[in-house]
Amino acid sequence: MPAPMKTLAVAIAASAAAFAMADTLYKLIDKNGKVTYSEEAPKNFDGKVIRMDIDPNANRAELPRSSRDTGMLKQQLDATAQKDREIDALRARLDAARGALSNAKDHPGPDDVQRVGTKSGFTREVPTQEYEAKLAKLEEDVKKAEEDLRRAGGKP
Numbered sequence: 643m644p645a646p647m648k649t650l651a652v653a654i655a656a657s658a659a660a661f662a663m664a665d666t667l668y669k670l671i672d673k674n675g676k677v678t679y680s681e682e683a684p685k686n687f688d689g690k691v692i693r694m695d696i697d698p699n700a701n702r703a704e705l706p707r708s709s710r711d712t713g714m715l716k717q718q719l720d721a722t723a724q725k726d727r728e729i730d731a732l733r734a735r736l737d738a739a740r741g742a743l744s745n746a747k748d749h750p751g752p753d754d755v756q757r758v759g760t761k762s763g764f765t766r767e768v769p770t771q772e773y774e775a776k777l778a779k780l781e782e783d784v785k786k787a788e789e790d791l792r793r794a795g796g797k798p
Contacts, residue, residue: 667694729796736787736798743780 668680672689684691746754754773759765769777788798 665696665698667696668692669694725795729791729794732787732791732794732796736784736791739780739783739787743777743784746777746780 666681668683669692670678670680670684670687670689671692672678672687683693750767750769750773753770754776755767755769757765758768791798
């Protein structure tokens with residue numbers, strides 16, 4: 643089937659579907675001007691008959707929200723936005739705590755480790771008590787930040 647014929651066939655099918663969804667009423671005007679409506683076309687009517695196709699979806703309207711509803715919706719949106727900001731701040735705090743812990747583990751300072759040797763000349767690094775306490779505090783900061791984020795409804 644040529645492309646123009648396909649297009650025509652699709653257009654006809656679409657318009658038929660539109661009419662199938664529409665309701666049909668008939669406006670009847672008799673010789674005295676009296677108007678009545680009918681769902682069926684009259685057979686022997688001595689006046690004017692006007693077919694009216696009505697799309698039931700075309701006449702939908704939304705009622706405006708009351709100011710009370712609008713105020714409540716605004717409060718809910720404000721509360722949600724506040725909670726989102728709080729969760730974002732807690733995530734930033736957690737990221738900073740994790741970064742500080744990772745940095746301290748990966749790059750100990752010169753005062754954080756001592757070199758301990760053996761008689762054969764072999765040396766190894768041993769963390770100082772202060773460095774171990776520093777790492778313990780940083781790990782505790784990470785755990786506290788994770789817990790605060792969980793309590794606020796976020797995922798660590």
